[in-house]
Amino acid sequence: MSSQIDHLLNETRRFAPSEEFAASAVATAELYEQAEADREGFWAEQSRTLLHWEKPFTEVLDWSTPPFAKWFADGELNVAYNCLDRHVEAGNGDRVALLWEGEPGDSRRVTYAELTEEVKRLANVLTGLGIEAGDRVAVYLPMIPEAIASMLAVARIGAIHSVVFGGFSADSLRSRIDDAGAKLVITADGGYRKGKVSPLKPAVDQALADRGDGEQLTVEHVLVVRRGENEVAWTEGRDLWWHDVVPAASAEHTAQAFPAENPLFILYTSGTTGKPKGILHTSGGYLTQAAFTHRNVFDLHPESDVYWCTADIGWITGHTYVAYAPLANGATQVLYEGTPEFPQPGRWWEVIEKYGVTIFYTAPTAIRGFMKQGRQIPQRRDLSSLRVLGSVGEPINPEAWIWYREIIGAGRTPIVDTWWQTETGAIMVSALPGVTETKPGSAQVALPGISLDVVDEKARHVGHGNGGLLVVTEPWPSMLRGIWGDPERYRETYWDRFADQGHYFAGDGARLDEDGDIWLLGRVDDVMNISGHRLSTAEIESALVAHEATAEAAVVGASDETTGQAVVAFVILKESYLKLHGPDGLAQQLRAWVSEQIGPIARPRDVYIVGELPKTRSGKIMRRLLRDVAEGREVGDTTTLADTAVMSVISAQVR
Numbered sequence: 001m002s003s004q005i006d007h008l009l010n011e012t013r014r015f016a017p018s019e020e021f022a023a024s025a026v027a028t029a030e031l032y033e034q035a036e037a038d039r040e041g042f043w044a045e046q047s048r049t050l051l052h053w054e055k056p057f058t059e060v061l062d063w064s065t066p067p068f069a070k071w072f073a074d075g076e077l078n079v080a081y082n083c084l085d086r087h088v089e090a091g092n093g094d095r096v097a098l099l100w101e102g103e104p105g106d107s108r109r110v111t112y113a114e115l116t117e118e119v120k121r122l123a124n125v126l127t128g129l130g131i132e133a134g135d136r137v138a139v140y141l142p143m144i145p146e147a148i149a150s151m152l153a154v155a156r157i158g159a160i161h162s163v164v165f166g167g168f169s170a171d172s173l174r175s176r177i178d179d180a181g182a183k184l185v186i187t188a189d190g191g192y193r194k195g196k197v198s199p200l201k202p203a204v205d206q207a208l209a210d211r212g213d214g215e216q217l218t219v220e221h222v223l224v225v226r227r228g229e230n231e232v233a234w235t236e237g238r239d240l241w242w243h244d245v246v247p248a249a250s251a252e253h254t255a256q257a258f259p260a261e262n263p264l265f266i267l268y269t270s271g272t273t274g275k276p277k278g279i280l281h282t283s284g285g286y287l288t289q290a291a292f293t294h295r296n297v298f299d300l301h302p303e304s305d306v307y308w309c310t311a312d313i314g315w316i317t318g319h320t321y322v323a324y325a326p327l328a329n330g331a332t333q334v335l336y337e338g339t340p341e342f343p344q345p346g347r348w349w350e351v352i353e354k355y356g357v358t359i360f361y362t363a364p365t366a367i368r369g370f371m372k373q374g375r376q377i378p379q380r381r382d383l384s385s386l387r388v389l390g391s392v393g394e395p396i397n398p399e400a401w402i403w404y405r406e407i408i409g410a411g412r413t414p415i416v417d418t419w420w421q422t423e424t425g426a427i428m429v430s431a432l433p434g435v436t437e438t439k440p441g442s443a444q445v446a447l448p449g450i451s452l453d454v455v456d457e458k459a460r461h462v463g464h465g466n467g468g469l470l471v472v473t474e475p476w477p478s479m480l481r482g483i484w485g486d487p488e489r490y491r492e493t494y495w496d497r498f499a500d501q502g503h504y505f506a507g508d509g510a511r512l513d514e515d516g517d518i519w520l521l522g523r524v525d526d527v528m529n530i531s532g533h534r535l536s537t538a539e540i541e542s543a544l545v546a547h548e549a550t551a552e553a554a555v556v557g558a559s560d561e562t563t564g565q566a567v568v569a570f571v572i573l574k575e576s577y578l579k580l581h582g583p584d585g586l587a588q589q590l591r592a593w594v595s596e597q598i599g600p601i602a603r604p605r606d607v608y609i610v611g612e613l614p615k616t617r618s619g620k621i622m623r624r625l626l627r628d629v630a631e632g633r634e635v636g637d638t639t640t641l642a643d644t645a646v647m648s649v650i651s652a653q654v655r
């Protein structure tokens with residue numbers, strides 16, 4: 001690790017914004033000064049400028065009961081009105097909101113006026129189904145316009161959505177539905193993935209099946225979009241086709257204003273234990289920081305830009321930078337259903353050429369995948385419309401950064417490496433194009449209005465040239481407001497570590513370089529980052545031990561050239577199982593099992609069947625040593641192990 005860091009810190013290439021770019025840039029250096037002079041005043045002004053408040057706020061931040069923040073608490077707004085109606089009222093109803101491209105090549109253009117109408121009809125349907133402000137609605141959909149409409153319609157009536165990634169299994173869906181107590185599920189028959197229809201409705205049926213455990217199901221209805229045209233089972237009285245009820249509903253719907261702190265959504269993310277956390281976000285502060293960062297970090301000119309963020313709506317990036325911020329800012333954006341490789345590897349570049357995409361936001365894992373395929377593939381397309389490139393999800397190594405700029409950005413586009421989390425709701429650390437001289441590999445500086453530090457275990461600032469833990473030192477508008485149903489876990493996970501200072505602990509290691517710029521070094525806890533997706537070691541371990549053959553399991557994130565990290569599992573089998581079946585084919589079976597239990601993204605790259613696991617005297621698994629094995633390194637210090645011989649046995653078994 002340390003040689004990697006030294007290598008990073010030797011990166012000396014610098015890219016200043018061109019004069020031409022700076023001349024018409026949205027963000028200027030004054031933003032930092034304004035925010036510095038009066039942080040809360042700065043956010044208040046941004047909020048008033050960027051959003052429509054039905055009832056203007058007079059209070060900015062209420063931090064009287066930390067760690068529970070309230071922003072703009074006495075103000076009232078409607079999030080969907082801000083994303084839709086107001087643009088239509090301002091005469092921009094004909095502007096395209098969504099340039100949707102389906103994987104098989106079908107496409108749809110949806111204007112702001114059309115999307116507004118669809119959302120109004122759906123809002124009426126939801127109300128007709130008994131959904132009221134504060135109720136939870138689960139959304140389990142592919143990347144189709146109805147997904148965006150669903151989120152906005154739920155928001156419009158003051159209800160709370162919980163979007164579950166379509167790649168998650170029925171079990172993952174069920175636990176999220178149960179935890180949130182969802183009353184309605186919005187899904188599709190299926191969606192396209194890699195040339196095939198991947199079914200969704202059957203997973204919903206399975207998630208809602210009576211398991212005879214006496215659990216009372218909270219779901220009353222399932223609203224189903226027809227997309228894959230695959231056969232689906234139907235539960236009369238519970239299931240409804242979208243195309244039967246939405247077009248038939250009235251398009252008249254007046255958006256009611258809700259208090260700024262009205263909950264907007266719950267999004268589940270992996271923590272250090274097996275149970276995913278329902279991260280709760282609210283309305284006014286969230287939308288303020290979403291709109292501000294989208295406009296300034298991506299230099300958005302809504303009249304002329306064509307923006308494309310490749311994230312799925314099942315992740316926070318899809319919430320903030322596909323659903324909410326682009327629409328709040330009145331942008332035109334591409335929405336793409338499929339994967340980058342289908343029907344051929346250059347599909348994304350084809351989409352950029354077709355729609356003249358100007359701002360492109362994706363993840364390092366995708367960029368590294370493209371690097372592997374070779375520059376010839378993007379070079380076949382005209383990518384000259386691109387003018388800003390963004391990166392998110394994990395550290396971007398300087399080589400990938402340079403390739404992104406040179407090959408995709410023709411050596412002239414600014415690159416913004418944006419650090420943030422499900423919990424932060426919106427971007428926290430990033431260069432501002434047109435202002436910042438960029439450094440490949442460094443996310444660089446806190447945005448205006450955001451206060452961060454890198455500290456040691458005792459909360460002391462580490463100083464330039466040193467590493468430590470990334471903390472946020474002041475509350476910010478789009479911060480999480482808690483963990484759904486678990487205020488204690490919220491406090492424990494993020495605030496207890498630096499309770500005396502009142503710092504938010506992000507869980508990331510970071511280093512400050514000689515200029516004070518921030519370099520992110522990855523998680524310091526048992527959270528893995530696979531292709532920019534968060535997974536916990538504990539979550540996968542508990543799936544593994546749920547298999548009849550497994551006695552014990554330990555999972556580590558091993559570095560992987562393409563996906564950043566890969567899941568590697570070490571499994572001890574039950575004697576009884578071994579006697580009956582033997583170990584043949586079991587590694588494969590266990591990989592498939594995890595994929596079924598959690599979803600394909602969690603499938604281990606390697607499963608090693610071992611006889612023992614390295615444990616300390618207190619019984620803690622030493623994952624650090626297993627990571628050494630998984631990455632093919634010499635095994636580190638084993639002196640704290642209860643049995644120091646165990647590592648050579650494991651190494652031999654793995655080889």
Ligand code: 6R9
Pocket residue numbers: 269315316317391392393394395396417418419420421422423443506507508520521522523529532533534
């Ligand atoms: C937005 C998102 C959050 C974790 C975060 C960190 C890693 C995200 C990064 C980055 C280095 C960046 N991360 N962006 N690391 N540079 N630009 O990804 O949210 O899924 O909650 O993951 O991802 O480790 O703590 P989420």
